[in-house]
Amino acid sequence: MDPRTGRTTAIAAGVILLTALTAGCVVTSVRSAGDDSSITGPEWKTTARRGAGAATAAAPAQLTGVAVEDHERYDRVVFTFDGERPGYRVGYGSPAGQAGDPRLVVTLSNTESRSERRLEPHLPTVRGVHQLPAAAGVVDTVVTLDAGTGSDRVSFRVGLSVGQFYVDLPHADEKP
Numbered sequence: 527m528d529p530r531t532g533r534t535t536a537i538a539a540g541v542i543l544l545t546a547l548t549a550g551c552v553v554t555s556v557r558s559a560g561d562d563s564s565i566t567g568p569e570w571k572t573t574a575r576r577g578a579g580a581a582t583a584a585a586p587a588q589l590t591g592v593a594v595e596d597h598e599r600y601d602r603v604v605f606t607f608d609g610e611r612p613g614y615r616v617g618y619g620s621p622a623g624q625a626g627d628p629r630l631v632v633t634l635s636n637t638e639s640r641s642e643r644r645l646e647p648h649l650p651t652v653r654g655v656h657q658l659p660a661a662a663g664v665v666d667t668v669v670t671l672d673a674g675t676g677s678d679r680v681s682f683r684v685g686l687s688v689g690q691f692y693v694d695l696p697h698a699d700e701k702p
Contacts, residue, residue: 570681570696574617577684580610581636583663587612589639592657592667594647600696601652603669605634606689612637612665616684616693630669630682632693637665650697651680671695 581587591606613635643657654670671680683694 570683572618572679572681574615575684576615577613577686579613579636581612582610583636585610586636586638586663587634589634589637589657589660589665592643592645592655594645594649594652594655596647596649597694599700600694601647601649603632603652603655603667603693603695605632605667605691607634607637607691608689611686611691614684614691616682618679630671630680630693630695632667632669634665634667634691636663638663639665651695669693669695672698 579587587610588608589605589612590608591604593604593606595602595604615631615633615635617631618629619631637660639657639660641657642659643655645655646653647655651672652669653672655667656670657665657667659665680695682696685692685694
């Protein structure tokens with residue numbers, strides 16, 4: 527075999543493999559006119575955020591963990607899951623069956639979790655996290671914020687990565 531033929535074949539195989547690997551890999555951003563409830567990413571707001579997930583009632587996401595991270599300018603609440611991404615709503619209010627002052631409530635839909643989790647990280651913004659057990663495929667998590675933030679509503683942003691959903695809350699001395 528001529529060495530040039532082997533090299534040409536290897537290059538052609540590489541191009542075909544690269545084409546196959548990138549086929550269908552498109553990043554899109556969807557935003558409805560006048561409806562910012564589905565915005566995720568770098569926007570810091572106090573209004574509720576929503577996002578449809580790929581998980582379904584027949585194939586729910588499995589919530590495997592909740593953690594809180596302290597970053598230089600914000601605290602991050604991280605939800606890890608197996609399976610498809612659950613739907614979500616993040617906003618201020620009180621979860622069903624809980625009275626009291628409004629808190630930041632993270633609701634994950636089409637999600638299973640048999641456990642109840644309580645975290646008390648005492649970070650600059652996040653003071654506590656209480657994840658309730660799933661009920662009818664919905665998991666509510668209440669995030670208690672530092673009373674010294676100067677407001678009952680701290681701005682937040684949400685984001686997604688593979689197997690994770692997160693909520694960032696800025697420290698009191700930061701202006702998002």
